[in-house]
Amino acid sequence: MVKWLIYPTVHLNENKARETFANRWVVVTGASRGIGEALVRRLIAAHANLFLIARSEERLTALCTEAHEAGCEASFCAMDLRDKDKLEALCENLKQSLPHVDYLFCNAGKSIHRNIIDATDRMHDYDRTIDVNYRAHVALSLALIPKLSESKGHIIYTSSVSTLFPPAPGWSAYHASKCAANTWYETAHTELEKQHIVVQVAFMPLVHTDMSEANPAYRNLPAYTADEAACQLLKLSTTNRFAYKPWWARISAAIAMLFSPLVKLLY
Ligand SMILES: NC(=O)c1ccc[n+]([C@@H]2O[C@H](COP(=O)([O-])OP(=O)(O)OC[C@H]3O[C@@H](n4cnc5c(N)ncnc54)[C@H](OP(=O)(O)O)[C@@H]3O)[C@@H](O)[C@H]2O)c1
Structure with a gap:
């Protein structure tokens, strides 16, 4: 019941997804x-051409093999x-080698939960998350602006609903890096409209993945599956809307910000 609410x-319209992504470079x-792998599987089903980025070579090789078997181009x-x-x-390499770029999903992420007092000798926590x-x-968005502009493309950043609420203890590194990205992409949303x-x-x-x-504390909480989260990303990218926010966050984030001194007392 709670999960449902x-x-x-x-609901992802698979025909619309195929119309949007077939033969496009993503x-x-x-x-x-996690979410990225589920997204790739949905994009393969929609016949997109793919360029994948992460550290795990074996997993990326396997996904590219799946894509080739489905008739997609992939590297x-x-x-x-x-x-x-x-x-x-x-x-x-991306600027030179891809024929065009239609969608850039900025989804890789690093999460760290540690109180500041326990991080006095761990500046690398802040470097890892910000990097x-x-x-x-x-860096990737800047490099691909000319190609995305040519194809009237989309950039989609996977942020966190937690950044809409007053900062919670333990999340300084993760929250600050995600908020920095939110600000950059919100500015880019306004500026890059002229570049189409x-x-x-x-x-x-919350999404059940290795990260969460x-x-x-999160293992038994209701959450989206990686596939459901991937569908939210795809649904957003088939529109021109700026943001996907869960319905409850739209209401509760505004209230939490209004009463943020009280929320901080609760923390
Ligand atoms: N899970 C949640 O509850 C949740 C909620 C809100 C937002 N998000 C956001 O959703 C996005 C995806 O998260 P997820 O839950 O799917 O996490 P995940 O299962 O931990 O996957 C993270 C992905 O990022 C890649 N990655 C991490 N560090 C990297 C690095 N240094 N270089 C290259 N690739 C790197 C990982 O690949 P390799 O390990 O192979 O490099 C992996 O593919 C993140 O941006 C996260 O902040 C997640």
């Missing part, structure tokens, strides 16, 4: 697991998005 069934970061780059030299080379959740996606690029942000609620399962 908070995580209503996602770049997906974080394609090897990948197995790399750590925190590696600035490799990231620059990837951006150049993956913000810097790498800004639609920039979109999905404020995703790492936190025992």
